[in-house]
Amino acid sequence: MDASAGPGGHAGPRQDAIACRPGCAACCIAPSISSPIPGMPDGKAAGVPCVQLTADLSCGLFGSTQRPSVCASLAPTLDMCGLNREQAFATLTELERLTCPSA
Numbered sequence: 001m002d003a004s005a006g007p008g009g010h011a012g013p014r015q016d017a018i019a020c021r022p023g024c025a026a027c028c029i030a031p032s033i034s035s036p037i038p039g040m041p042d043g044k045a046a047g048v049p050c051v052q053l054t055a056d057l058s059c060g061l062f063g064s065t066q067r068p069s070v071c072a073s074l075a076p077t078l079d080m081c082g083l084n085r086e087q088a089f090a091t092l093t094e095l096e097r098l099t100c101p102s103a
């Protein structure tokens with residue numbers, strides 16, 4: 001996997017881009033995803049691990065055209081990912097609360 005990519009290849013041109021932490025997957029668990037995911041046709045709820053996560057918390061759809069575009073376009077940044085997994089979960093959970101109050 002590209003070391004600069006998120007689980008299964010989150011990547012982007014942002015100046016504050018950082019390398020994705022192996023074994024994190026906070027962005028595949030904490031946020032809700034409204035677009036269909038193979039195995040989760042209605043997307044997923046906040047806090048629910050994506051069914052496509054592998055045992056080592058990578059994306060099983062990396063490189064596949066079935067991977068939701070929202071996943072491929074999500075770039076790891078210090079703001080989102082923080083310095084550790086706990087910070088990433090806290091930030092993403094708060095972001096979800098702010099953007100999806102019903103979640």
Ligand code: SF4
Nearest residue numbers: 006020024025027081
């Ligand atoms: S939250 Fe950031 S560091 Fe964690 S898996 Fe997602 S992109 Fe990688």
Ligand code: SF4
Nearest residue numbers: 028050052053059071
């Ligand atoms: S499809 Fe892959 S990148 Fe998207 S949430 Fe699921 S495991 Fe994460």
